[in-house]
Structures are given as C-alpha cells and as structure tokens.
Amino acid sequence: MDILFISKYIVVIALIIVMLAALRASAYKSTSMGLLGSSIVVNAFAVALLIVGGLYNLEFYRDISLALIFFGFVGTVAFAVVLGGDEK
C-alpha cells in the first residue's frame, strides 16, 4: 500500500478528531468560544474535502473548499464585529 495514501487517511482521521474537539469547545459558556469552534469546524471540513476529493476524484472539490475557507472567514469576522459592539 502506498505510504502517501495511508498518510492522507491519517490526516482525515486527525481532522475528524479536531472537529469533535471543536464541537465540544463550541459548547462552552462564552459566545466567542462558539464562534471559534464553528470556525475551526468549517476550516477542518475544507481541508478534509481537499484530501478526500483528491483521493476519490470528486468534481469541484477545490472550488468548494476555497468557498468554505473564504466565506467562513467572512462570516466569522462579521459575527465578531457584531459581537464586539460599538466603541464607547
């Protein structure tokens, strides 16, 4: 078996573990933790999509991953600006 193939699967498993940890972290008390956790989940899903798309020859996987990274960033920053409120 190819070593690159195995290491890609190892990264996907690690990404799943990170997603579970981020879901747990997003359930903590503070609202900012929810924001951070959701941001981590989106980014982890984007990287997992890149790897799985390369393994199984999915179409448009790179475009969807780019959209996830970019719009995840926009959504996180927008929510953070609203959460911060106006400067007094």
Next chain:
Amino acid sequence: MIEYIQSILLIIAAILMIISAIGLVSLGKDTKNIVYARIHIAGLFDIACIIAMIGIGQYLLAGIYFILAPFIAHAVANAYWKKEDRENNVDLQNVEVVVDENHPFIHPKEKMRAFESENSEKLKTDDRFSVTTLEINEDE
C-alpha cells in the same frame, strides 16, 4: 522521493492536529484567560492545516489560508475583549490602590495627575521650559 516528503508533511500535520484537539478539550475550566489560550491553540491548528495543504500540493489555498487565519483569531479575540471580558470583569477595572502618602518614590495617582495637569501651580511657576524665538532681520 516527493511522495515521501508529502507523506512526512501530512503526518506532521496530523500530529499537530491531534495535539491541538487534546489541548482544546483538556484546558481546565478555572484557567485564567482561557478563551485567549484556546484562540492560541486554534492558531496551531491553522498552521497544521497549512502544512497539510502544502503536503497535498494545494499551494494557492495554503497561501490564502495563511493570510486569512490571523484575521480570524484577531477578530474573535478582539470581540471577546471588547464585550464579554470587560462585562465579566468589571470589578477588576475599579481596583483601589492604597499608597502611603509619605513614601519617597511611590505617589498616589490622583496627586500625580493634579501635579502634571496644565493648571497646576508648579508648572505655572516653573519657567524652565519657556520657549524663546529669535527674529532675524536680513537688512542688518
């Protein structure tokens, strides 16, 4: 050869991801400034993602992610500091410090402010910082 380098990068990324997942969950509840610590751990995960993207050959996406990730961390930390951190720690902002009046080096804050304000008696009488202007007449 390239395959080995790629797989080494991917395994390093996987190890960093697992370390960040353990850190994200295992930080104690009573730790001081825990949200900032978790944002720091998220930064480790971002770098692991960038290494993984380089490992699978997506250099452009890795570059974009490398630019965008610090903005996310800063936005979340700034939002927490401006709102929740201040509201939860109002008591810490109004700490009264007791200073001995006769201490030779440490002076009360109010006394120093009154001392340095523009209307203080000391600055009025102090003429060390007076500004003189020298007028040069070219005809002479």
